[in-house]
Amino acid sequence: MHSIRSRAIARSLTQARISARIPTRALVRRGIATNTSEAVTESTTASSIPPPPQPPRQSKWRNFLQILGRTTLITVVLAAGGFYYVTQKERHPGAQMPFDPEKKTIVVLGSGWGATSLLSTLDTADYNVVVISPKNFFLFTPLLPSVAVGTLNPRSIIQPTRYITRHKARQVSVIEAEATDVDPVNKTVTFIDNSDIKGAVSSTTISYDYLVYGVGAEVQTFNIPGVKEHACFMKELADAERMQREFMDCVETAAFPGQEAKEIDRLLHMVVVGGGPTGVELSGELHDFLEDDLKMWYPELAGKIRITLVEALPSVLPMFSTQLIKYTESTFKESKIDILTKTMVKAVKEKAVVLQMPDKSVVEVPCGMVIWAAGNKGRKITQDLMAKMPTVQTNRRGIEVDDFMCMKGAGGSIFAIGDCTATSYAPTAQVASQQGAYIARMLHQMAKRDALVEKVGKLERIGAALGTTAEATAEEKARINEETEEARRQLAKIKLRPFHYSHQGSLAYIGSDKAIADLPFMNGNFASGGVATYLFWRSAYLSTLFSLRNRTLVATDWVKVKLFGRDVSRE
Template sequence: MASSSRALTRLAGPQLAPRAQMQVPAARAASRIASITTTSSARKFAAPSARLPRTQQSQILSRQFRRTYADSAPAAPVKKRKVRVFRWLWRLTYLSVLGSIGYVVYDGYVARHPEDQFVPDPNKKTLVILGTGWGSVALLKKLDTENYNVVVISPRNYFLFTPLLPSCTTGQIEHRSIMEPVRQILRHKKAAVKYYEAEATQIDHARKVIKITDNSEIKGTITENEVPYDMLVIGVGAENATFGIPGVRDHSCFLKEIRDAQAIRTKIMDCVETAAFKDQATEEIDRLLHMVVVGGGPTGVEFAGELRDFFDDDIKKLIPDIADRFKVTLIEALPNVLPMFSKQLIDYTESTFKEEHIEIKTKTMVKKVTDKSVEAVITHPDGSKETVTIPYGLLVWATGNALRPIVKDLMSQIPAQKDSRRGLAVNEYMVVQGTRDIWAVGDCAVAGYAPTAQVASQEGAFLAGLFNNMAKTEALENKIRELSSNLNLKPGNTAEITQEIETVEKRLRRTRDVKPFHYSHQGSLAYIGSEKAVADVAWLNGNVASGGKLTYFFWRSAYLSMCFSTRNRVLVSLDWIKAKIYGRDVSRE
């Protein structure tokens, strides 16, 4: 006992107190008892494998924790993935909406707060542009007005997006949504441009002056004047051709200007309300509700489709008593409608018109028009001809172009134009043949292409590049003359000036290298009613022909993108939404 106490004292060290030394054996005994009790209870309640020898336990554990591989990857949580996709779509949607709203607001601010303009040098050449159609506006849009004194003359102080004009006749689109004021366009040019709301009545080619007349209802003290020019661009378009058929100009409606669309809209509702008048005769109702369209081109086809939609979607719901008597007839002198489209799309259009109960009379020539009927000659497949009388309430003439008087007068002054019949003959640079300082674009020019808005727009853009290059060429030539005159003024600088002259001459050769105009056909579009459209679009080395409801959405997006400004796009979009929600407006005015 004494030896064990001495051993404990040696282990504990001198720090242990005598009392602590006495408590060590008791504490050690208690810990041994507790460990024995715990071990026995753990063995009692442990798993069977825990009571096995250690070698067997390791084998069991290795089998339990062995890495295994599944036959396929675990399925991802579908709900979480869908939620994540919708979350990103929602973010993309509202960010796009916010971005679009911000862009529209910014564009409106820029339109309302244009930068200051400066007056061009009066010593520069005067460039006069006649008309505010597709060709003239495309020229103005890309022309650098700093290089010339630009003057625009037109009786129409706005640009009209003509492809959507048929939609204005039925209230699908308001007419001001497809109009862009010319002064709004000119105000955003760097150099100021003069505009005269007048009609050019005569061009004196020898004196290089243009006679203009104020044809507005309110006139000042000066109603006629002359405008001199150094360079002239004629973009006055064409008139409606009647082909000398009696009664066409007196009794039919045309579809070229805003006032034409307004007149057609008024007459449509006049026919409808008169047909609904009390105790109206059945034959008279049938006549009033028979709408005849002459011309199977895109304008005539789109107007017929819009007219059918107007009655099916709106008039039939508001005046169901007479709606079933409504009828649309399309007259075309050629063997088929839409001759510029592929055969596949022509057949699709004709079958769609048949479903919509729009009658197509091809190989039919109008011979006479009265206030209530059309006399026409139909050529049957066997070659026989039949004269028919077609009663109508509304007649729309949507075919043919004729020369304006100012173009005819100019052609009579130029000997090189004596053989031209359809307009001013131009060369590959749009220069009027027989002149050096007159160019022509659009329907008044004969360049070997179809008279369409697409052709006129590309011609105007080509002329803008040509005029910009001409101004650069003149500036470079003046610089070469100036350098050449200073060549021997300062001793020792001959080599330096000579090198600069060579550099300017290289730039001059590149600037003069202007390729002739070449039309690039982007495709043809036409709306055929019932929210269907046809498209013949150029793609790579061929064309893609399509038709149906998906093409209708493409037609809308294409026309929307071709609108002149963001303002027009917003207004047209709002008109489409309004018509879809509330229907077309059936008021007379």
């Protein structure tokens, strides 16, 4: 009975609470408030408590834009902050340890791919390091053909060597000079200042404990008459700048009033010798320059420009898979670049190139310019060094090294890397940089090993002295014994491993915004070509550049060329 009454009271209370919240008109409609005056009273009570404001309804689209805007803002601020931080870190290197006369000295010859990779990886706390190179910068050679046609600014693909060495733990001495002699017996290097301005001293000799020999190679002309005198090389930055100047000279000369049609054809015929990646990339870049810019600014001449690629082997790009070779050949055909395979250059003249065709006939082909991208040979200093070890250094391709990149016959004090060596690997930047990094790691291991050998010797001497000292406690002797054993254990763990090359794939730009790539993939090979590969080519090179500064400069140049085209003015 009690529970029935209490339930009824609770129900009426709940109803009263609900009716206070429901507007009067609704109560009337529902027949809950039957009496009008009752409804008015209710209404007065309800109006004294204003209903909570309805939250404004936001469209999903607006919501999305708001989130996107905020995310973009945060990303831009973070990226700009990170960018600024890295650039300032690159620009303001910290303090370095001074030279330590107790440490061994490494002399590095060269500032190319091998040497720069070594310098980036080397722990300079272990050694005193001296770098000698006639160029005080590193040149990113894969993008050199882009400089030759003005796609990239020459400064964008070089990196001063000091920008790398100033970030090392210990001071590194960078000397702009050309090494002229290496004495492997007395372990010395002689070098000269070969720049235009010379001081009172312009030649000197220094000693080394280890020499890292990375002087690269020079252009192989095969003693073909006229190549040195009339052809334009594609090896150094100056070569690319010269090619750009001469190419524009040919175009401007062809535009000279009164020039005969035959002479115009000659001046506008560009012959590229060498069907390797450099020759192919150069032909592709020349074609782009023609299509994207010259057609616009020299409409009367552009249709007359011809590009011929000459290769002595049966096909271009022999290091790429057959399908990519075919793809390149068909792309070149579309681009109207002539490929002459099984064709040998017999001579280069001022206004022509002499070719031996596949049928052995010899023809003289008039041309405005010959660009030579056909092989490497050892530099004079390399030949001289090899001549000092005539019994072991007999390979005409370059320096013979063992599995640890040690020059054979040099007693373990000279490491040779990159294009100056004769190994089973192709002369590429990939090989040279992996060898440079390998030598740096090995030198670190050797420094650790030397320190442990010294420590073991010291502990053994202490142990021997304690053995003859009556006052030495058994505890002391045991501690020294334990320390000696521990040092020996650590020493035994240090094992120098032979160099192992890991191929990351081959890439080449073939013009018309297309590239080809042969990439190792699951014990096989993945071959691709086209516009997507071209984007991959660009991002791969951008990430391979050594510094943020170079990446920014190269990316900016690409954007500039897309927006404004290449510069056709000539210095």
